[in-house]
Amino acid sequence: MDRDIERFYEFLNRRRSVREFMDREIEEEKLSRFLDVLRNAQGAANRQPRHFIVVKGEKREGFNRVFTKEGFKNAPLCIVACAEPDKAWVRKADRTNYAWVDTTIAITEMIAASSAEGIGTCWVAAIDPAQVKTILDIPENIEVVAVIAMGYPKEPLVVQEKARKPLEEIIHHERW
Numbered sequence: 001m002d003r004d005i006e007r008f009y010e011f012l013n014r015r016r017s018v019r020e021f022m023d024r025e026i027e028e029e030k031l032s033r034f035l036d037v038l039r040n041a042q043g044a045a046n047r048q049p050r051h052f053i054v055v056k057g058e059k060r061e062g063f064n065r066v067f068t069k070e071g072f073k074n075a076p077l078c079i080v081a082c083a084e085p086d087k088a089w090v091r092k093a094d095r096t097n098y099a100w101v102d103t104t105i106a107i108t109e110m111i112a113a114s115s116a117e118g119i120g121t122c123w124v125a126a127i128d129p130a131q132v133k134t135i136l137d138i139p140e141n142i143e144v145v146a147v148i149a150m151g152y153p154k155e156p157l158v159v160q161e162k163a164r165k166p167l168e169e170i171i172h173h174e175r176w
């Protein structure tokens with residue numbers, strides 16, 4: 001396999017959810033690359049019905065109320081991913097609104113980039129969206145999809161076996 005491709009898979013595979021962070025800020029230039037990934041992600045009909053709130057520095061501590069797990073409170077950076085359903089593509093056949101899909105695609109790509117850069121992340125869904133909206137002044141029509149806790153991991157990212165269902169349980173050939 002080509003070395004670049006090998007590295008690509010290595011970066012993907014070393015991603016894991018990180019819940020303990022070092023006391024070390026993420027460099028601005030890394031952050032700006034992550035924000036570009038969020039911006040450039042693919043999405044249905046290119047409607048881009050997504051917003052991301054960067055919570056760091058002085059604002060960061062006040063935001064800790066949203067977390068129950070202690071480790072997340074030490075993450076130097078949180079990105080709050082939001083969907084704007086009014087701006088999203090809606091599938092005609094069943095009226096499915098793609099705002100959340102488009103938002104989660106962007107998050108996933110950014111998390112992959114973070115892993116490549118040695119930054120640990122955890123997708124935190126177990127928050128109270130209403131509380132997050134109040135703390136961050138998020139408008140009524142915007143939905144909070146996830147909080148991504150980010151920082152240098154206490155334990156470095158390495159490729160390791162993941163607890164996953166076997167392929168044959170999830171991949172179906174030709175038909176279910």
Ligand SMILES: Cc1cc2nc3c(=O)[nH]c(=O)nc-3n(C[C@H](O)[C@H](O)[C@H](O)COP(=O)(O)O)c2cc1C
Nearest residue numbers: 015016017018019069122123124125126127146162
């Ligand atoms: C949509 C989503 C929501 C999640 N919510 C939480 C959460 O609220 N708290 C948490 O500790 N981990 C959360 N996780 C992390 C998962 O528990 C984790 O991805 C899963 O156990 C697989 O482990 P891995 O990420 O280390 O491969 C979430 C992950 C995803 C993708």
